[in-house]
Amino acid sequence: MNNTAVATKRHASLSLILVYIFVVLALIWAVVPLIWMILSSLKTQAGMFSMPPKFFFKPTFQTYHIMFSSTGHFGHYLLNSVLASVGSTLISLVLGTLGGWAIARGNFKREKDISFWVISTRMAPIPAVMLPLYLLFSKLGLIGTMVGLIFAYTTFNLPFALWIMMTFFKDIPPALEEAAMVDGCTKFRAFYRVTLPMAAPGLVATGILCLMFAWNDYAFASVFTSTASQTVPVAASLLVSQQGIQWGQAMSTGTVIMAPMVIAGLFVRKYLVRGLSMGAVK
Amino acid sequence: MKSKRLTLAASAVLGTTLLVAGCGNTSGNASSGSNTTSSKVDASQQIAAPFQGAVAGLPQITAPKGFNWKQYSGTTLNMITENTPPSSALAENIKEFEDVTGITVNIEQADLSTVAQKVALDFQAKSDKYQLIYADPYQMLAKYSYDYLDLNQFINDKSLPPVPGGLSDFIQSQLMVDGYMGTKDHLYALPYDTPTMVLVYRKDIFDNPKYKSLFQKENGFDWTPGPNLTWEKYLTIEKWINKEVKAGVITGVQYGAGEQAKEYDSLQCDFSDVLAAYGGDYFSAPNLGSIGTTTPGKSLMDSKQAIAAATIYKQIVDNAAPGSTSWDWNGLGEAFAAGDVAMAPEWHEFASTFENPSKSKVAGNVGYAILPKGPVRSANIFGGTGLAISKYATPEQQKAAWLFEVWATSPQAQYMILKSKDGGETPTRTSVYNLPEIQKGMTPGTPESKAMPNLLSMNATLQAWKAQNVYMRPKIPQWPQVDNIVFTQLSDMLANKQTPAQAMQNIATQSNQVTGN
Numbered sequence: 001m002n003n004t005a006v007a008t009k010r011h012a013s014l015s016l017i018l019v020y021i022f023v024v025l026a027l028i029w030a031v032v033p034l035i036w037m038i039l040s041s042l043k044t045q046a047g048m049f050s051m052p053p054k055f056f057f058k059p060t061f062q063t064y065h066i067m068f069s070s071t072g073h074f075g076h077y078l079l080n081s082v083l084a085s086v087g088s089t090l091i092s093l094v095l096g097t098l099g100g101w102a103i104a105r106g107n108f109k110r111e112k113d114i115s116f117w118v119i120s121t122r123m124a125p126i127p128a129v130m131l132p133l134y135l136l137f138s139k140l141g142l143i144g145t146m147v148g149l150i151f152a153y154t155t156f157n158l159p160f161a162l163w164i165m166m167t168f169f170k171d172i173p174p175a176l177e178e179a180a181m182v183d184g185c186t187k188f189r190a191f192y193r194v195t196l197p198m199a200a201p202g203l204v205a206t207g208i209l210c211l212m213f214a215w216n217d218y219a220f221a222s223v224f225t226s227t228a229s230q231t232v233p234v235a236a237s238l239l240v241s242q243q244g245i246q247w248g249q250a251m252s253t254g255t256v257i258m259a260p261m262v263i264a265g266l267f268v269r270k271y272l273v274r275g276l277s278m279g280a281v282k
Numbered sequence: 283m284k285s286k287r288l289t290l291a292a293s294a295v296l297g298t299t300l301l302v303a304g305c306g307n308t309s310g311n312a313s314s315g316s317n318t319t320s321s322k323v324d325a326s327q328q329i330a331a332p333f334q335g336a337v338a339g340l341p342q343i344t345a346p347k348g349f350n351w352k353q354y355s356g357t358t359l360n361m362i363t364e365n366t367p368p369s370s371a372l373a374e375n376i377k378e379f380e381d382v383t384g385i386t387v388n389i390e391q392a393d394l395s396t397v398a399q400k401v402a403l404d405f406q407a408k409s410d411k412y413q414l415i416y417a418d419p420y421q422m423l424a425k426y427s428y429d430y431l432d433l434n435q436f437i438n439d440k441s442l443p444p445v446p447g448g449l450s451d452f453i454q455s456q457l458m459v460d461g462y463m464g465t466k467d468h469l470y471a472l473p474y475d476t477p478t479m480v481l482v483y484r485k486d487i488f489d490n491p492k493y494k495s496l497f498q499k500e501n502g503f504d505w506t507p508g509p510n511l512t513w514e515k516y517l518t519i520e521k522w523i524n525k526e527v528k529a530g531v532i533t534g535v536q537y538g539a540g541e542q543a544k545e546y547d548s549l550q551c552d553f554s555d556v557l558a559a560y561g562g563d564y565f566s567a568p569n570l571g572s573i574g575t576t577t578p579g580k581s582l583m584d585s586k587q588a589i590a591a592a593t594i595y596k597q598i599v600d601n602a603a604p605g606s607t608s609w610d611w612n613g614l615g616e617a618f619a620a621g622d623v624a625m626a627p628e629w630h631e632f633a634s635t636f637e638n639p640s641k642s643k644v645a646g647n648v649g650y651a652i653l654p655k656g657p658v659r660s661a662n663i664f665g666g667t668g669l670a671i672s673k674y675a676t677p678e679q680q681k682a683a684w685l686f687e688v689w690a691t692s693p694q695a696q697y698m699i700l701k702s703k704d705g706g707e708t709p710t711r712t713s714v715y716n717l718p719e720i721q722k723g724m725t726p727g728t729p730e731s732k733a734m735p736n737l738l739s740m741n742a743t744l745q746a747w748k749a750q751n752v753y754m755r756p757k758i759p760q761w762p763q764v765d766n767i768v769f770t771q772l773s774d775m776l777a778n779k780q781t782p783a784q785a786m787q788n789i790a791t792q793s794n795q796v797t798g799n
């Protein structure tokens with residue numbers, strides 16, 4: 001082996017080591033806080049703040065027990081979160097898919113301006129849209145209702161879904177739909193039978209992202225909900241009060257908020273990666 | 283016998299303290315604890331409301347003869363409030379009110395900034411979504427007083443239930459700051475909660491004879507917290523404890539003091555105690571901290587007093603536990619409960635946390651005193667809030683809301699809040715403090731103090747509520763912006779980005795811009 005080859009091999013090994021170091025650091029950065037949160041949720045308050053911290057201890061599920069007891073009302077908040085995020089995601093996916101397909105396949109003036117206007121509504125800072133939405137919802141009697149919250153979430157999920165799905169559809173050759181129409185399909189049937197299945201990974205990725213946005217939202221939920229319609233992030237904020245923070249409850253609530261999204265992400269990660277790499281993000 | 287005499291003497295001192303303390307107007311009803319109401323109310327025409335479990339010795343909730351407590355049955359009221367102990371206690375006991383009136387009350391709790399945001403949106407939409415509002419004097423009352431109903435219309439309506447015990451039973455300085463805005467022509471809210479900053483300290487450190495005598499020998503004064511402590515002495519004690527902890531002489535704490543100096547509202551509160559003690563204040567107009575005004579006048583923050591206060595405050599924070607600049611009142615409370623610091627200025631209701639062995643390592647070892655004084659006085663910032671009714675509610679909702687207001691702010695309900703496991707907030711009513719049971723609760727070690735641990739901080743708090751000791755920050759509509767300027771500039775000062783004089787000058791200049799001066 002000549003000197004150049006040896007140097008190249010050394011260089012490659014060094015690069016690989018650096019990559020591994022970077023990956024390990026990134027993993028520590030991302031995973032340690034989550035593990036810390038889960039471990040803390042299983043400790044007593046005194047154990048949570050003991051120095052040096054204990055990694056081996058007798059776990060207690062008391063905070064989870066309190067959360068799901070009849071006085072904790074957590075099941076109610078959880079149900080509200082599920083209803084609001086799933087409801088908004090479904091509406092956004094249906095309308096966003098149809099709208100995205102219409103813009104991708106349509107042939108009309110100022111198409112680019114329209115699609116940009118759609119996504120620009122997603123760019124508006126939340127405080128800017130809060131007052132007009134509140135006024136509108138107030139007149140419609142939607143403040144504090146689940147329907148109102150689903151509408152509120154749809155205001156930011158729909159433009160996102162429409163924009164993302166539009167770029168997915170643009171990547172699928174129109175010729176496939178035309179061939180289906182030659183075989184006797186209507187335009188909508190061609191879309192439904194041919195284009196939509198091909199965009200399935202994109203649909204899943206968009207759905208997961210919409211679900212995440214709605215699931216994690218605090219700003220809209222804090223304003224548009226009332227006691228009956230409060231979601232989990234709002235309930236979690238109540239653990240910080242004038243007389244301190246209920247750390248144990250906060251940790252277990254954080255764990256429960258995170259768990260469904262992590263599980264959903266693991267189940268659909270194949271689609272997520274494919275979806276994101278074939279669509280707008282590529 | 284000796285202990286009996288001591289108890290009697292202590293009770294006498296305590297009773298006198300309560301009478302003089304400005305726990306408000308103690309003449310008449312408050313001291314008697316009898317079932318009296320406002321002077322305008324003809325007691326002979328009043329009958330007790332059908333609430334169960336009335337506490338003897340406290341003014342009862344009454345209504346004119348023949349009053350139908352169920353006349354607004356079926357009405358639903360929405361109350362928006364900060365997630366405070368009294369609101370949790372009310373929510374927990376709301377059935378008592380609902381059973382008597384047939385009115386449904388949804389109590390919605392959130393953090394203060396969310397409450398302020400929702401109230402602002404609701405008023406701008408002129409919506410009747412919230413009929414009952416936690417009207418923080420600085421974030422909400424001063425800004426939106428025109429959106430609240432004048433409660434005098436109900437107080438003067440002889441066909442409605444009066445304020446139990448009358449307005450004179452409220453702690454008067456709190457009624458002023460929580461209830462009025464600009465003039466006393468309109469009463470917008472009734473006092474509902476009472477947090478006030480006092481000094482919390484570790485008795486096991488300060489009462490330790492070895493530490494005490496070592497300190498006295500080296501510094502020439504008794505370090506026991508109380509009315510004679512000054513901020514300069516506080517700084518000396520803080521530095522000395524730090525030094526002795528490092529030398530291994532003092533054990534059981536890590537630092538002399540902790541502060542709530544995070545770049546947040548807590549920093550402004552923490553600093554205001556020192557500012558007012560040095561004779562400084564934010565603006566020049568009179569009555570800023572009581573009735574409030576829309577025209578606060580020129581900023582006084584470039585005064586000599588303000589600069590002196592900022593100078594010593596910086597030294598205090600520089601020598602405090604290093605976490606201080608990232609702690610708000612919660613962070614500081616946790617550090618104190620964990621045994622990290624020997625003393626700290628903290629809201630008095632943290633007593634229930636500090637005295638709870640499951641949350642605190644220092645339970646049973648905590649002392650409470652008024653805050654150190656400056657060249658002018660001791661200044662203990664008050665952070666309480668009132669309960670108000672929205673002007674945009676329907677007439678029927680407004681009257682139903684009045685019934686709730688009467689119940690929720692009554693001495694009976696305030697007593698219930700104090701005893702509630704979900705509450706623990708200290709009452710706004712003089713008559714409650716006059717109860718023998720409550721007075722016993724202010725002495726450490728009594729069964730009453732164990733049942734109501736917040737009472738352990740009340741001797742200091744009653745001192746703090748005296749007119750000469752309490753500090754009420756400016757009640758002006760522009761306060762949220764001014765608050766932001768204050769804690770931002772102070773934070774830069776603590777980070778050594780500017781001198782105390784520069785920080786004060788910047789606060790003055792920017793505050794004048796906000797207020798148009």
